[in-house]
Amino acid sequence: MYSSMIGGLKVTQNQASKMIGKQSRSFVYDAFVLFFHVRADCVKRRYIHKMVKEEQPESVNRPDNTAFTQQRLPAWQPMLSAGIIIPGFVLIGLAFIGIGVALFVTSRSIQMLEMDYTGYEQNSPCFKCSDESVKNCMCNLDFNIDTLFKGPVFFYYGLSNYFQNFRRYGVSKDLDQLSGDMDAFLDPTSDCAPYQYDGNNKPIVPCGAVANSMFNDTFKLYQIVKGVKKLVPLDGKGIAWWTDYNIKYRNPTVKPLKNAFNGTVKPLNWPKPAYELDPSDPANNGFINQDFLVWLRTAALPNFSKLYRRITEGDYAEGLPAGNYSLEIAYNYPVLSFDGRKKVVFSNVSWMGGKNEFLGIAYLVIGSMCVVMSIVMLIVYAKFKFPEED
């Protein structure tokens, strides 16, 4: 009798394993069942009702005996205990601390030079230009570098208290226009207002506040070698996003480009029309001008920087050697009227991009918090488990 019981047990085990196999195979079916069981059930019932009415009328309504309908689906129920949670917290905390250390060290290794040139203070070299009435003002920002500034060096301009993320500002452009749709040239979207038409009711291209407010300070960097200014070549190619340059913004297919702009006017604040943005490189004009593209990619927060140039060529491919430098600034962009600030930033990059100390510190803090938490939990656990010994 005992052996037959064992045999019976074996059979059921086999059946069970078969059933499990079947269940995993019929996964899709089960998923289907989950959402369509009602209908299937109804249809089936009707069918059974017709077919088997005479034979077995008494069990027509019997529900299906499946793991799903009986809520007996095999499931994993994680049995968490202090033995898993406390070490878990420690491990995660340590992992965070590890990442934090890596980030922090990397960030520390990045060289960065930041210089405000708003000309807010009187002793600032650009103070003379801060008055808006002065046109075509130039100022020089002199600085020196102690050690080699490893290349490739990225040259950014930065703005503060500048709300590029303001909703009405952000929508103030015509995407159809900017993707080369000629119809939108003559009839810009009303989102662009008040930079939709000029005073003569001529359409503005590119219309809107974003284009109109394009950053137009220009910079030239010189290394002063033995009193002689040596121009550092700045590489303005490929500073915009690939998708922006190739997909998102397109010039009209009209050749020459200038003709496409017939009957339109340039944005009010622009000195030159869009098709003449870069006289040196005809391919860098219109809506796919790199600087324009960088400007169009609006910032998330009121303090931001944008890539201006890269220093990758000639003698400076390895970086900026130690020495004295002079930055010649064509100061055109007024920011003091809204209490803004302008700055230039030189920085090299690592795997994590530009310098970012916050992330590393945040990881370190959270990692340590997890470890501290695990210690607290351990104490609580000990007190709870051995209350007698206290």
Next chain:
Amino acid sequence: MATQSVESDFSWEVKANSHHCHKDKLKKSFLCFHWGRYSDNVVRSYKYSPLTFLPLMLFEQFQRVANFYYLLMVTLQCVPIISTIPWYIAMIPLLAVLIVRGLKDFANDMARRRSDSQINTRPCDILISQRFNAARWKDLCVGDIVRIHKDQVIPADLLLLCSSENHSLCYVETADIDGETNLKYRQALDVTHSELTCHPSEESLAAFDGVVFCEEPNNRLYIFRGELHWQGQCHLLDNEHILLRGTVLRNTEFAYGLTLYAGTDTKILKNCGKLTVKKTQMEKVFNRLVIGIVLGVLLIAACLAIGSCIFSSQVMSLTEDLYFLVVNGNPVYTGFIAMWSYVLLLSPAMPVALYISFDLIHTVHSLFINWDLEMYWQEADKPAQARNTSLNEELGQVEYLLSDKTGTLTQNRLLLRQCCIAGEIYGDVSISAEDMEPMDLSWNPFSCGTLFMSAPSLVENLRGQQCPLSSQFFKALSLCHTVMAEWKEERPVYQAASPDEEALVGAARELGWVFLSRTRDFVVVSELGVTRQYQLLALLDFTSKRRRMSVLVREPEGGLKLYCKGADMVILERLQKDIPFQERTERALELFSQSCLRTLCVAVRSVPEASWEQWRKTLTRSATMATCDRDALLEKLYDQMETELLLLGVTAIEDRLQDGVPETISLLQHAGIKVWVLTGDKKETAVNIGYSCKLLDADTRLLEWQELRQILQAPDPRVSFHKARQTEVWAVDKETARPKTAVVLTGAELVEFDQRPEWGAKFMSLASQCESVLCCRVTPGQKADIVTMVKKHTSSVTMVIGDGANDVNMIKTAHVGVGLAGVEGGQAVQNADFALSQFRFLQRLLLVHGRWSYRRISTFLRYFLFKTCSFALVHIWYGFFNGFSAQRLYETWFISLYIALYTSYPVMCMAFFEQDASAENSLKYPELYKTGQRRELSSPLMLSLSLVYALYASLILFFIPYGVFHDTAFDYQTMAVTVSMAATFTATIEIILVTRYWTKFNFSVVCVSVLLFFIFTRIFQSSRLFQNSPIDFFFVGVSEKAFLDPVVWLTALLTAWVAVLPSLTAHGLNIILTINNTHKVHSMSTQPVELKSKFSRGSFGRSSFAISQGAGAGRHITSATHIHSRDPPVDKKSQLE
């Protein structure tokens, strides 16, 4: 003069045979105008007509706060300056909700129409121009005369004019009205009986031109007052003359009746209550929450609008270049626009999807109930049925279970299981009636095999005539009763006014003492094959006060014998002194009462001829006296006769309970559910059932009306209640055993509650300390009133279970109504929210499905709030860094897809499958159920905690990316993708923490959801879509770049981790601190619920006497109004002898 005043009371006038006169005055209605006086006999339980469907449905839909709110949101989306998504997309979810709900309502209404038409087309015979025509119920009109056949349901409230039986008596079964299955007598007025009974009766009936004046339609089932004016005379009418709609005509070939009230005017429909849409507690909390969140959103939006105002005016004061940032150059107007933009931006905190998911989850939970094999009743092929799919979580919060008795707790089958004759106990109650081996009774030609008592020794005694007492015992059973015999297929079929008597007479028949027939003066009994005729001298009737009945017979040999049966208390005090086996009998009584059998003592007395003569004279004299004096005298007379009795024995009848009732009740009580019994039956019966289903036990103190009244009248009921409990003598060990108390009330006493509304609260505070409350003799309306009282004075969820039409009203009234799909009548099921086949399935419905549903739904709700609020409230913080310009922090698509795709399926899966304890453990540890009763998971505190947590998460979701992206070259769109990613991760980690039961669906859905986020983000930011529609897909190329950027990943992960850290810590601490509790649930130990039958106090605690018999049956017998003239077929065997 007196008649004048009465007449003014009786304003309802019904003229017999004047169809047209009444037809003109039928009630009609158009829109909300009603006119006319008499209802037609059509049942209309549907809500909508084709014309009113749309407006009514919409009106009902927009009564939900949420729907109205969404309508407002959609309207706002139509304003271009503030819209976040195109209005046609915003419409879709709301339209979907409205259409789905509308279709559901429509389907329900159609089902109601179908069941109505089923009832309305039942056949009946109406007298039209001197002929009875087959018609349908709906054709019946007030004033019509109808013919009811045997076993037909009575279509309207009728005045009985005459019937096929002598004296125009007829029998009705009122099971659908009061749950009693014994037959009741109704008798026509003498005048109508004598004038209208002739063959053929059509002519005389058609000529009948009486006018009935009676009360306006009302819901008092047991009271009717009116008068019949006919042939210049006025006859008073009362309840005895009325056949109520819903009752069934039995044992009467046919009866003729005049329709007095039809359709909605009938007493049963007046008792039915109104159909109301039930709302769950959760839904109420939920609605409040919606209002709270909406107000919160408005408030926040207003604050942000003020910020926008200030920012605008600052900008304007700075430079003219930036004027374009201010709408129309007006800061206040800009603020106003910003406010509505923010309302829209924050509205995803309460998405429509929540309602859709809510409905879907409810539906799936209901399907699980329908599919449960453990609640499938094989014998009737009936699975459980969730008819109302929106009350599931309510099942997990029930605190009061109010149950009907007949058909719900009991099977309404009475069986003689034991008896005690001369101190000797026969039969064994430990074996259930089904498992018992039937005795060989083939020697008895009258045996039908309906005896469920196994006592071979008794049969031997009886057949061998060895024990005169046992013969006397069964002779008493076959003589002392008011049963009538009807002959069918050569066998007597008994018709009794009480099922107890039927069981006793039936048992006597099985053992050889066969009651054959009775005439006015004689009772014929076959004793072991010998037919004997006893002269019936007197029948001392049963009343609830006397609690006994006797017959005085002259034996064929000439002796006078009084046979008496009644309650033990009453009989024992009327016995002769020094009976040899009194002590043993008392012990037997105690034993029977422990087994919860209904006992009756049977006794006999030889009456000397002289005392009979004297007694008879007094009796005849009393007949001429006034009613009230006569009653008192009769009582005294009866008392004189019923003395010096010789105790024969005790019968023990089992009122068969439904399967598993005591276990279920005990389990539910362990789960903290208070079980009340509401029945139309008698007090003794109810109390006895209370004992047998373990609702009461021997140490339970019964608090009856007198005492209860004193307590209620006392200034501080609690104090006096405790006093009342403490003064108990029998509470031997007060320290250990908390005295249990149960309240017993009757319908008549409940009426006083109407007059004293302040008692309700007092009573409920008392009742909350009692084990149970038994309400007897209550009408359907009162049952509903009790439910209303419980609902009004406690915040608890009430559940009602019942099987008959008399339970319909309370089923509709309770928070959750359960209908037992019994043998007859589907009315309870039709109106119930859940239909079960067995009472015991209730434990699974409540403790498993209800508990799971509650847990799943409240977890779902809290999680959903967290995920939507944390994601939407980010915009508040972002507002401080974009000049309060209502700039979005997400791509438009993400806002709709986050709710619809990325985070909805894991939580749905959780809400479908989550199990914190298996079904077995849920039943094993009923205490787990209390979580739901205390609303631990859905309390306002828990919900506000979720909100606070969501607020915290939203802060983290914004400020960590802010810290990272501040003053860097990262653009707005990259930050948007990073925050979206962090929000998705947060929601996913949180659901991983919440889910405790990981089926393959949960696993796959969680993985798929996260994958979907990446896939869809990539698709929606792909160049192909951008080229098709630049304005809709202007995030082109962002994810391509962002998903490869380590800073984006590290930021998203850190943000998500910090956002869920509190939840994680809370979970961790919870596990560490409640380590013992979890083990208790998941592993063994602690003893499971077992039935404790503690009858150990050692004293004879109570009488288990119960008989469901009303007074007055004997009157008919002695007046011989219902004795059949047919003679019994005389047994051949006895003739030979």
